[in-house]
Amino acid sequence: MAANTITQAIYEQVLKRNPGEVEFHQAVKEVLDCLGPVLEKHPEYVEAKILERLVEPERQLIFRVPWQDDKGNIHVNRGFRIEFNSALGPYKGGIRFHPTVYLGIIKFLGFEQVLKNSLTGLTMGGGKGGADFDPKGKTDAEVMRFCQSFMNELFRHIGPDTDIPAGDIGVGGREIGFMFGQYKRLCNEFTGVFTGKGLEWGGLLVRNEATGYGLVYIMDEALKASGKSTESMTVSISGAGNVAIYATEKVQQLGGKVVTLSDSNGFIYDPDGVNLDTVKQIKEVERKRIKEYVSIHKNAKYTEGCHGIWDVKCDIALPCATQNELDEATAKTLARNGCIAVGEGANMPCTPEAVGVFHENKVLFIPGKAANAGGVAVSGLEMAQNSQRISWTFEKTDAELKNIMVTIYKNTSQAAEVYGYPGNFVAGANIAGFIKVANAMLAQGLV
C-alpha cells in the first residue's frame, strides 16, 4: 500500500475515534502529512503499526476537581492527565489551567510533547495535563485550594520515574509550589516529581527563562545560516507570559528590538522597544493586564483585541500566546510587510494555512516542537540534577540550553534534507522526533 494511503487511513481512524477534538486532529495531521518518505524507507514501522500506536495515548485520565472559593461557594472543574508515550522515558510535560481546556487540547499538547521531547535528545516520554480552571481573578488561597484538590487525584498517577509535570498556560511558580506541596504531603517524599520548582527547593536556575531563551537561540542559529542575526532586527511577540517575557529578554540581550506584546484582552505597540522591567512588574509581580503599560510609557499604544498585533511591521514574528492565534490572512500580512522569519514560542500558534503561506513566501518558519523545546529540555536537566541532589550554575545550564537548541536546529535541518523536504523545518522536526520514538517502540516490543 502506498505510504500516503496508509497515513490517510490512520488519520480517518483518528477522526472517528476522537470526535470533536479538533486541535488533536490538527496536530496529528501535520505529523502524518510529513511521514510518507519515512514509511517508504522503513517498512518495519508500517508492519509494527508504529503510527497507529503513536496516535493512541498509553493512558488518559479525566477526573473531578471540586473546590471551595473564599466565600464558601463550591465549584467543580475537570482535570486531565494524558500519559501519551513512554518509549523514550517517563511521561513529561506541563499542566495548563485555562477555561478553554478540554480533552482535545490536552491530547494535542501531549502528542506534540512526545516528538518535542524526543528532539531534545534527553530521555523523556511525553504527556500533558490540565484543567478548565481559570486562575485569573482568583485569590492565592483559592488557587491553593484548587491546586490541592487537583493533586488529591493526580498524585497517585505521577512520580519522579513515572510522570513529571511542569508549568504551561496559567501554571507558573505559584501553582507548581502548591501542587508540589500537596504531593509531598500525600506521598511523604521529597522528590523531583515536578519541574519548574522554586530555586530554594530543587528548582533549577534558567528553567524560568528556558523556553523564551531557547526560542531565540534556535532562531538566531537559523538566521546565521543565511548570514543574518537577531541584532538590529525588529521583533513582534505575542503573549506576555513566561515564554513571551523571556523571549523578549533574550532578543534584547542580542541587540534586537521587541515592539509588541499582548494578553487575551489586547496588545501594546512600543516603537521605542518594550521596557521589560515594566512588563515584569505588571505581569509577574502585580498580575495585571498588559494595557497598564501605556499609562507608564506614553509613546506606546494599546489596542483592544489581539488580532491586529501581526499588522505591525516586523522582521521576525514570535507568537508566544496560544494555539491557532495566527491565521492565513495574518500570515499574508506578515509576509507582505517583509517579515523574514517566524518562530513558534507557543504550541501550534500558527494554523496550517498560515504555515503554508510562510513556506510559499520563503519566510523561515520554525515550528513549536523545535522552537519551544528549550523549556522541557531544561526541565530534563532539572530532573537529572534532582536525581543527583546537586545544582548547576546559571552559566552552565544556559550554555547547555544553547547547545541543545543548536543541535535541534542541525538535526531538524538534516532530517528535512535527507527525506526530501529541504528548508522545511516542520517536516524536519516531525521526522527527526518520530524516528527516535519509532525505533524505541520497535525495540521495546508490542506494549
Ligand code: NDP
Ligand atoms: P502564561 O500563562 O505564562 O502566558 C500565556 C500568555 O498568553 C498570556 O499573556 C495570556 O494572556 C496569553 N493567552 C493565553 N491564552 C490566550 C488566548 N486564548 N488568547 C489570547 N492570548 C492568550 O503561559 P506560557 O507563557 O507558559 O505559555 C505560552 C505558550 O507557550 C503556550 O502555548 C504554551 O503551551 C507554550 N509553551 C510554554 C512552555 C513553558 O515552559 N511555559 C514551554 C513550551 C511551550 P492572558 O493573561 O490574558 O490569559
Ligand code: 2IT
Ligand atoms: O509545552 C511545553 O513544552 C511545556 N509546557 C513545558 C513542559 C515541561 O515539562 O517543562
